[in-house]
Amino acid sequence: MEPMSPDVLIRQAExxxxxxxxxxxxxxxxxxxxxxxxxxxxxxRVYLTGDGDxxxxxxxxxxxxEELAGVTCEPLSGQRFLDYGAxxxxxxxxxxxxxxxxxASGRTERGVQALERAxxxxxxTAAVTGKAxxxxxxxxxxxxxxxxxxxxxxxxIRTYHASLSGLLLLAARLGEAKKRVSxxxxxxxxxxxxxxxxxxxxxxxxxxxxxxxxxxAWKDADRMIFAGSGPSYGTAMFAAAKVVEASGVFAVGQDxxxxxxxxxxxxxxxxxxxxxxxxxxxxxxxxxxxxxxxxGCRLGRRVAVAAADGDEEMFAHADFVFQVMxxxxxxxxxxxxxxxxxxxxxxxxxxxxxxxxxxxxxRR
Amino acid sequence: MEPLDPDILFKQIHDLPxxxxxxxxxxxxxxxxxxxxxxFLxxxRVHLTGDGDxxxxxxxxxxAFEEIAGMVCEPLSAQRFLDYRAxxxxSWAPHDNxxxxxxAGGRTERGVQAIERAxxNGATTVAITxxxxxxxxxxxxxxxxxxxxxxxxxxxIRTYNASLIGLLLMAxxxxxxxxxxxxxxxxAMREELIALGSVxxxxxxxxxxxxxxxxxxxxxxPTHLYLGSGPSYGTALFSAAKVVEAASEFAFGQDxxxxxxxxxxAYxxxxxxxxxxxxxxxxxxxxxLAETAKQRGRRVVAVVxxxxxxxxxxxxxxxxxxxxxxxxxxxxxxHIGPDLYAAHLTAALGRKVYQMDxxxxxxxxxxxxxx
Numbered sequence: 227m228e229p230m231s232p233d234v235l236i237r238q239a240e241x242x243x244x245x246x247x248x249x250x251x252x253x254x255x256x257x258x259x260x261x262x263x264x265x266x267x268x269x270x271r272v273y274l275t276g277d278g279d280x281x282x283x284x285x286x287x288x289x290x291x292e293e294l295a296g297v298t299c300e301p302l303s304g305q306r307f308l309d310y311g312a313x314x315x316x317x318x319x320x321x322x323x324x325x326x327x328x329x330a331s332g333r334t335e336r337g338v339q340a341l342e343r344a345x346x347x348x349x350x351t352a353a354v355t356g357k358a359x360x361x362x363x364x365x366x367x368x369x370x371x372x373x374x375x376x377x378x379x380x381x382x383i384r385t386y387h388a389s390l391s392g393l394l395l396l397a398a399r400l401g402e403a404k405k406r407v408s409x410x411x412x413x414x415x416x417x418x419x420x421x422x423x424x425x426x427x428x429x430x431x432x433x434x435x436x437x438x439x440x441x442x443a444w445k446d447a448d449r450m451i452f453a454g455s456g457p458s459y460g461t462a463m464f465a466a467a468k469v470v471e472a473s474g475v476f477a478v479g480q481d482x483x484x485x486x487x488x489x490x491x492x493x494x495x496x497x498x499x500x501x502x503x504x505x506x507x508x509x510x511x512x513x514x515x516x517x518x519x520x521x522g523c524r525l526g527r528r529v530a531v532a533a534a535d536g537d538e539e540m541f542a543h544a545d546f547v548f549q550v551m552x553x554x555x556x557x558x559x560x561x562x563x564x565x566x567x568x569x570x571x572x573x574x575x576x577x578x579x580x581x582x583x584x585x586x587x588x589r590r
Numbered sequence: 591m592e593p594l595d596p597d598i599l600f601k602q603i604h605d606l607p608x609x610x611x612x613x614x615x616x617x618x619x620x621x622x623x624x625x626x627x628x629x630f631l632x633x634x635r636v637h638l639t640g641d642g643d644x645x646x647x648x649x650x651x652x653x654a655f656e657e658i659a660g661m662v663c664e665p666l667s668a669q670r671f672l673d674y675r676a677x678x679x680x681s682w683a684p685h686d687n688x689x690x691x692x693x694a695g696g697r698t699e700r701g702v703q704a705i706e707r708a709x710x711n712g713a714t715t716v717a718i719t720x721x722x723x724x725x726x727x728x729x730x731x732x733x734x735x736x737x738x739x740x741x742x743x744x745x746x747i748r749t750y751n752a753s754l755i756g757l758l759l760m761a762x763x764x765x766x767x768x769x770x771x772x773x774x775x776x777x778a779m780r781e782e783l784i785a786l787g788s789v790x791x792x793x794x795x796x797x798x799x800x801x802x803x804x805x806x807x808x809x810x811x812p813t814h815l816y817l818g819s820g821p822s823y824g825t826a827l828f829s830a831a832k833v834v835e836a837a838s839e840f841a842f843g844q845d846x847x848x849x850x851x852x853x854x855x856a857y858x859x860x861x862x863x864x865x866x867x868x869x870x871x872x873x874x875x876x877x878x879l880a881e882t883a884k885q886r887g888r889r890v891v892a893v894v895x896x897x898x899x900x901x902x903x904x905x906x907x908x909x910x911x912x913x914x915x916x917x918x919x920x921x922x923x924x925h926i927g928p929d930l931y932a933a934h935l936t937a938a939l940g941r942k943v944y945q946m947d948x949x950x951x952x953x954x955x956x957x958x959x960x961x
Binding site for chain 2 (some may be wrong): 277278279288289292293296298303304305309310313314316337371376447449455456459463466467470471474476477478480481482483484485487488489491492493494498500510511514570583584
């Protein structure tokens with residue numbers, strides 16, 4: 227593979243506001259046309275499965291299914307669903323359990339196997355993918371095609387947005403089918419995603435310089451942790467993955483509470499200052515994020531937070547703050563809260579003199 | 591508190607066979623009566639929650655509830671259960687939701703809040719804890735006490751197995767009462783647990799030397815990774831936590847497949863990577879990923895059944911489990927080799943547990959467990 231410049235991440239991330247504006251309506255139509263009328267009414271349990279970015283999207287979207295659609299939702303990586311989840315799914319009718327396989331390329335092997343196993347077990351299966359005619363669409367009974375203009379090889383950012391949008395819109399329309407939300411409210415939810423364009427643009431504007439400053443401060447770190455809960459756990463994993471894919475720096479996404487029980491005790495190389503990023507949108511776990519950012523500071527960690535504009539309590543416990551400029555409901559926050567970390571991953575890769583996906587090194 | 595020597599870890603590990611032999615029956619006696627037969631019969635969904643080691647235990651026990659008890663089961667850390675699962679609990683009949691909340695100390699704040707929230711939302715709550723009269727016991731509807739003779743303060747190893755025993759016996763009991771198998775089969779599974787004491791004894795003997803050698807070889811490594819799927823994901827999380835707690839080094843447990851999609855790309859190439867792969871549902875994938883890791887340049891440690899050459903051929907070190915263990919029970923045994931590694935690593939680095947003797951971290955004393 228040709229050396230892949232870290233600039234590709236910037237180009238992808240900067241395109242997301244326009245993508246939200248221009249593609250959401252088409253994605254919504256893809257969701258609505260994927261299922262037969264009435265087919266979703268009986269769904270009471272949803273499994274979301276994917277690998278890598280697609281798994282992160284699944285974790286990020288679970289709250290939307292619980293909150294908007296009122297269904298129990300379990301996200302699992304492709305292989306875990308295949309080998310552990312599928313065999314134990316409760317199936318009460320042909321549409322009681324919906325398994326959604328996610329893959330931008332539509333060909334992830336474990337995902338295809340997971341969809342096959344789900345069908346064998348009698349679940350209703352749907353693919354959320356960017357590729358019509360792919361192994362995913364050929365395997366699943368229903369397909370939601372979230373195709374977007376190809377920007378060339380890159381760590382997945384636009385594709386993540388597309389997959390996540392497809393899932394969130396499916397949650398909204400599932401809620402409508404199950405009469406949890408009215409038709410008008412479902413349409414309003416779609417519009418909410420479209421209108422994130424403004425929040426995304428302002429957030430990028432506010433965060434670029436801070437991302438560069440953060441790289442200056444943290445470029446010596448050979449490991450870092452991103453922590454979040456609920457949908458922000460998905461955001462934490464995705465943001466960490468971009469750092470790994472772009473720069474090769476060891477970054478991990480961790481459950482907020484688990485960080486306080488395990489990794490907070492790590493002082494590698496006798497230093498307490500391992501970078502910690504806390505993803506803390508307004509919502510159900512914001513209260514805990516504040517206390518853990520404060521703990522991080524007390525332990526001597528270098529702390530950055532992503533929080534809503536004006537969240538002074540979060541900002542008080544951080545060396546660096548990324549402000550999300552505008553209101554976003556928690557279930558949709560994963561579309562926005564990862565944005566500036568793509569810039570961070572790109573700038574960090576440049577600062578380290580590396581190329582994305584190790585393309586500056588001989589393949590092993 | 592006096593600085594803890596790594597010997598405390600060895601003492602805990604060497605007592606694990608005794609815990610199995612002496613604790614399974616008394617814990618089982620409690621499990622059998624913690625709910626009435628009607629209450630056991632009414633369960634439709636099992637929710638498992640805990641933090642730290644207790645979260646690792648519930649992750650590790652999930653398969654047992656699904657495979658043995660036939661239950662829909664989702665393990666979550668206590669704060670995620672509290673804020674994201676409990677508000678969405680659906681109940682159609684009394685006792686259809688069962689929350690098993692795990693905490694050795696019985697006082698984890700988020701766990702107590704999780705129990706309260708679950709009770710408010712109509713779930714039946716059972717605490718699995720080593721501490722009588724603790725907030726867990728006082729808050730939950732019922733409790734199973736998994737208390738052990740006190741060995742003093744230490745990163746939890748015996749308490750982890752005690753919590754796991756409580757969880758696995760609950761899974762066996764639910765399946766038995768729901769008539770998924772005859773009581774003879776249930777009793778055979780209980781005996782299987784007790785018999786693991788012998789497997790543990792042999793495993794400790796087989797793993798000690800390679801664990802010491804691996805620790806000497808890896809003591810300069812900046813990062814350790816532990817990989818597993820299904821119940822072994824819990825084992826991976828727990829094993830990584832022992833390195834963090836004991837040696838203060840950075841270690842992380844990751845889902846087997848996810849590693850292939852993300853951390854596979856991370857530097858350094860020679861990162862020690864422990865592949866936890868008992869015989870079972872995900873062994874096929876572990877074989878392939880151990881090979882991938884080796885090709886990447888990782889220093890691979892295989893935690894596998896003795897004689898598993900498929901994975902061993904890709905490993906720099908082997909931490910063998912000596913004997914057959916059904917996959918759902920493997921979390922009781924497969925952490926032993928990694929625990930020995932954590933203890934030897936701490937000793938090789940010349941450290942006390944939690945670096946309690948390091949004046950540079952004196953300011954952290956108030957935030958340490960047991961402080």
